[in-house]
Amino acid sequence: xxxxxxxxxxxxxxxxxxxxxxxxxxxxxxxxxxxxxxxxxxxxxxxxxxxxxxxxxxxxxxxxxxxxxxxxxxxxxxxxxxxxxxxxxxxxxxxxxxxxxxxxxxxxxxxxxxxxxxxxxxxxxxxxxx
Numbered sequence: 001x002x003x004x005x006x007x008x009x010x011x012x013x014x015x016x017x018x019x020x021x022x023x024x025x026x027x028x029x030x031x032x033x034x035x036x037x038x039x040x041x042x043x044x045x046x047x048x049x050x051x052x053x054x055x056x057x058x059x060x061x062x063x064x065x066x067x068x069x070x071x072x073x074x075x076x077x078x079x080x081x082x083x084x085x086x087x088x089x090x091x092x093x094x095x096x097x098x099x100x101x102x103x104x105x106x107x108x109x110x111x112x113x114x115x116x117x118x119x120x121x122x123x124x125x126x127x128x129x130x
Contacts, residue, residue: 004036006124008117012044013053017060020048023130024071031078038120039075040112042085047092048072049084051104069104076107083110083120 007027013020030037047053049072057068075082089095089111094102096111103109110116121127 002035003125004123005030005038006120006127007037007039008121008127008129009039009041009045009048010043011130013047013057013060014044017057019130020045021057021061021063021068021071023128024048024068024075026128026130027079028071028074031074037075037079038081038083038124039079040083040085040117040120041088042117043088044092046084046088046094049082049103049107049109050092050094051102054104072104076104081110081120082107083112083116086111086113 005027007023007030009020009023009027011019011023027037027039041049048057048068054069054072058065061068086096089099099109
């Protein structure tokens, strides 16, 4: 039976990169298992959406090159939606206007904030926060 999953990732990947990798792995697994998945990146976890940052995550979590980018790619390909906090992006210097030069290419990102978190979590069967 397919379920609606909501993942909120807000852990700073500079502080706990492994936790961030686990969060993306669980979300990618839910997609692979055929569930409807929405992922919301908030606080400093929005850095995981930056092309340069995600490219450097593998070494920090003791994985082969391309591992973390592959998980994000699986979410890009199969998640119902990928969301980010507009305010959190601004805090790390990313805006809608400069996003194309900073974020992972092909990312169909939904910019939102607390109203998005509440709407997505209230619509989910299962909510997980990392």
